[in-house]
Amino acid sequence: MIKLQIKNMVCPRCIMAVENVLNEMKVSAIEIRLGEVLLNQELKTDELSTFKSKIEKLGFELLDDKNSALINKIKSIIIGQIHEKNENFVLSELISFKLNKEYSQLSKLFSATVGMTIEHFAILQKIEKVKELLVYDELSLKEIAFQLDYSSSAHLSAQFKKVTGFTPSEFKSLGNSERKGIDGI
Structure with missing residues (x-):
């Protein structure tokens, strides 16, 4: 079994995009998940080159460095926790x-490589999720705060204003124009 690490592959649509590339190349995968593709056999040099070229056009990057792969895994865990809420853990404990x-080792590596702390990256991801939920207009701010594990809606509002420059209600009046993709953070 061969594992390929892919950077910026952070959402279900990313998985589908990579799956489409592999199908187009007539390469079958055992499994495709966030940041990883598992194959039965190694790709030939020309196939690997073609695969790399095709995914780069989609905004992905084939990783060959262990530290880059580890950073990508940390980001995938954070994104999964915030956007999909699979487990109810303290983020540092979940990553570890x-x-x-x-x-502490992961945190130092992340900060040195990405230029921000894991906590700051998680906050940015949370704010993007808040933006998404505000645009959908299905939950109150209090419900959004509870869903994203904020201590209160006031804490959420303060952090939202600090990161975006807008209050949640000001952002809501702007509509969808200020949102970023989860892989754009």
Whole structure:
């Protein structure tokens, strides 16, 4: 079994895009998940080159560096936790558990490589999720705060204003124009 690490592959649509590339190339995958593709056999040099070229056109990057792959896994865990809310864990404990490494080591690597802390990246992801939920207009601010594990709607509002420059109600009146894709953070 061969594992390919892919950077910027952070949402279900990304998985479908990579799956389409593999189908187009007539390469079958065992599994395709956030940041990874598992194949039965190694790609030939020309196939690997074609695959790399095609996914780069889609905004992805084939990783060959262990640290880059680890950073990508950290981002995928954070995005999964915030946008899909699969587990109810403290983020640092979840990352450490899933990667079987000390959080302090992962945190230092992330900060040095990405230029921001894991916590700041998580906050930016949370704010993007808040924006999404505000645009949908199905939940109150209090419900959004509860869903995203904020201590209160006041805490959420303060953090939202600090990051975006807008209050949640001001943002809501702007509509969809200020949102970023989760892979654009």
